[in-house]
Amino acid sequence: MSDCDKAKSEGELVNEGEPVNAGESVDIHFACTKPIYFQIEETTFAIPKKSLLDSEFFTSLLTSEHLGEPEEGTILNPIKLSGITKADMSGFLMVLESRSWEHPASLNPKQWTAALRLSTMWSFRLVRKYIIHRIEDFPTIYPVMRIELARAYNIPKWLHPMYVELCMRKESLSAEEGTRIGMSTFAALCRIREVIRNHQLRVYEENVARVKTCDHRKPDGRSFAKAPPPLCSQCFRSPGDDITEASILGLVTKAPDLAVPADNEIAV
Structure with missing residues (x-):
């Protein structure tokens, strides 16, 4: 049984962006290929493990021997993340997905900023470079805001x-x-x-x-x-x-x- 078929049999959602009524809403991304589950606020996100291994933070987390009992990251025991919002995570996953399918994500400045923060915090090096490149081409992020972002997220090439x-x-x-x-x-x-x-x-x-x-x-x-x-x-x-x-x-x-x-x- 494929991962997506298994998700269907367990009452989970396969199509992105459509929540299910199984106690909590579940947002599935990338057609739920070998998903790891995370809970942010009231929502559980399913994200492919392969995508998470691009992050130094998540690589360390997922290879740890102390994920808990029963193993964290399942639909019944999602990994709980604090300090971010559902909207932040949704925007960041749009960036991850757009990179996979080579279609530019359509985000507003606030969403790009949140995506930059998460990519930096979780050490997604390639995703971070992609986000920085996209922000450089964004016309409505003015000099003072760009200076603030450069200082907050260590992008010195923007300053001068x-x-x-x-x-x-x-x-x-x-x-x-x-x-x-x-x-x-x-x-x-x-x-x-x-x-x-x-x-x-x-x-x-x-x-x-x-x-x-x-x-x-x-x-x-x-x-x-x-x-x-x-x-x-x-x-x-x-x-x-x-x-x-x-x-x-x-x-x-x-x-x-x-x-x-x-x-x-x-x-x-």
């Missing part, structure tokens, strides 16, 4: 690019953002933004002075004191022309308060 983005944007940094990223980081970013602003003002003033004395275009007879002529297109350049992401990155990497931690593959 997000610092650069905050330095380059026109809008000022807010007090709320300062609270979220920390005052030392906030102050360092403000100092860099001030350097950029002073540079832009200096370049603008130098160009205006140069234009007033250039001979590329004759003044039209108006008094400079009353109405200076338009800026000369040959002399004047935008004060931001020589400010690039690379130059700002140079300022960021030299700021002690913006140093990034060592790039460990995973932090638990």
Whole structure:
């Protein structure tokens, strides 16, 4: 008898996402191939053992000789997990399943964040890399939130690019953002933004002075004191022309308060 046939005979669910009324709801994933059962809140999840062995945490758990009597992980004695919600687990399993079938999971930022937390906590190295890659392409996860995630889940490669983005944007940094990223980081970013602003003002003033004395275009007879002529297109350049992401990155990497931690593959 196959695992799925056995599940049917025991009154369990084979199709994902449809609970059964057998005392507790059971969510079956991956067509219940050799499932290990976990209980989160009021719901029992059935997850293939093969998928769990991609995790250092679950590999250690499932190979332990002290799973309990009777053996934990069965439908009658599921392994109880605390500190996470049913919604967190459902989103994480959607990621696991989408990787198996090579169809991108459709999750919102909150679900991706929860999936990142669980993949880090349980040491799913490959799944974690996949989630990080997907979050990088998610358009509505803004710099401050990405900085928070980078710090919480040890993704140092996100930090400097997000610092650069905050330095380059026109809008000022807010007090709320300062609270979220920390005052030392906030102050360092403000100092860099001030350097950029002073540079832009200096370049603008130098160009205006140069234009007033250039001979590329004759003044039209108006008094400079009353109405200076338009800026000369040959002399004047935008004060931001020589400010690039690379130059700002140079300022960021030299700021002690913006140093990034060592790039460990995973932090638990």
